[in-house]
Amino acid sequence: MGTRLDDWAAVEELSRAAPRKVIPCFGVHPWYAHLHALTAEQVAHPTTLLEPPPPPKGNDRPNDSNRPTAATTTPPNDPKPPEPRPLLPALPPPSPPEAWLGRLRALLLRHPHAAVGEFGLDRGAVLPGTRLQLPRPARRQRSRQPREWTRTTPPYCGASSYGGSVDLVRGFTCLPGGVGERVYFSFSSVINDRPGPARAKLLARLAAVPLSRLLIESDQNTPGAVDAGLLAILGAAAEARGMGVEEVAQATTANFRRFYGASLAAMAPVAGGAEGRAGSMEGLAAG
Template sequence: MEANFLWSETCDAHTHAHDDLEHLEEIGNLKTNKVCLMGTRLEDLDVVSKLATDFQVKVIPCFGFHPWFCHLLSLENEPESKFHYQTILKDIGPKDPSRSNYLEEFIDTLPLPKPFNVWYSKLENLFETYPNSLLGEVGLDKTFRLRDQQSKKLSQVQTTMQHQTVIFEKQLDLAAKYKRAVSMHCVQSTGAITQLLDRRINKQEPLPPRICLHSFGGSVDTIKFLTKQKKKKEGISVDIYFSFSFVINDKYDRLPDLIRAVPEDRLLIETDYHSPFGLDDYMAMIIKLVSEAKEWTEAMTVEKTRKNFVKFIGESV
């Protein structure tokens, strides 16, 4: 069926299409005009950077370390592996004598953590190399459990919120320094994010100019609180955007209410999809959902979200 909008105006604010390593060339064939490719860990940052070079018109490179992988990052330049993991991981399983060594055995399967100077300088170098790059995907996740290295199933081990927060803030520091927008993962952590932003503003600690809470699944009240006014104090400010995807958000009955709560000038759309195959379809689906919730035509949705996208990434596209 023919689209009721111009594909040449569509902008995907958050995708992982590069995870499909066997079909990277298909990213260049997408109908979606602009895609923000989200790095998540040290291993995929070079993939994102190469695609940004290969498809300069289409790809907005985004570099960052996802909370699901931040346990692999040390704050020391010469980390001692076991001590690092013992400090930042916790066993949330049942208190049973039969599993008293569960965490230690889990730690023994993990790779050596990346020294601070390695991962931090890598991120900074990428920001310098790609002036149009963003920070992402980064953030906080209160519920995620690490995967077992052998079975690949979810374990009973979590990264402490303290470590997640420190790694997250180190990355925010870089985004603030280079004035880059941020695509943020936030799962059951909206309170922590709000407190973090308030603290940095009140202490006049630098913040990135713009932050997008992607595939947002929080509350209408949170949207209203974060967008009712620009958070500003003596020159420290940040504009908060919200983005929605069909892949993640369609399961929420309250999705139309969330979309309606976002101010017209702070709304973005995304696919959050892990392959170029099907990405355009998911883009069309979220355009349809947003249009229905906002009572806009699909052409209006594309036009408005493109305008917001241009403001969010900080340049003309």
């Protein structure tokens, strides 16, 4: 899954090397939103991507001066966040919108089975004192791509390694117009399964998600830890739902095939042409 313009070529190369095993995903992780400009002004003046927003005025000012606003991740009672300016000269210049959006469109055209991702918001990875507003328009811009090309989208906004509340699960799955029926929730042990009270919250979330919308992931950055991570979160899901591990594995496998159904269907002829034979859906999903 791509995280920024600079790694899309590696994602494409991997998908070509293993066409029966890899569903390429091209997107921008919120950690790298500042490297992808949306306007000419941001290209000409990159500091506008990270400069803190102006303080609230008049009636917009919070009652509690220590309360964090929507533009900062600094918790209450913490010292004033550091100014980001010392960091700015060390950052590479942002890519202009015509460069990275044009590249994204070209990749989606070239790979009909590709998904759009990763993209979204990440409350845990924002430079203190800088804009949260930046990932939001970037997310809106990238969300137009899957609608334009009818692609699967795995957004990074809590539904991936989901850390939201049980009430939000119910709210998402009840969205009108059939939208709620297309929302899935994925969990990983490395992000979600922590000792103490966090464990109880994870089990509650795992129990609240409809079984037909439950996905699991490793969320690891090294292949050697993937299998153990998947087994760990499978065990937690089985515990939360009072089911056997094998039963949960079968359900989440079926959900994966449904979530990535369009990609899997498009991969079969691609794989057949690349390897001289068409891979079965079973083989694709198992890979």
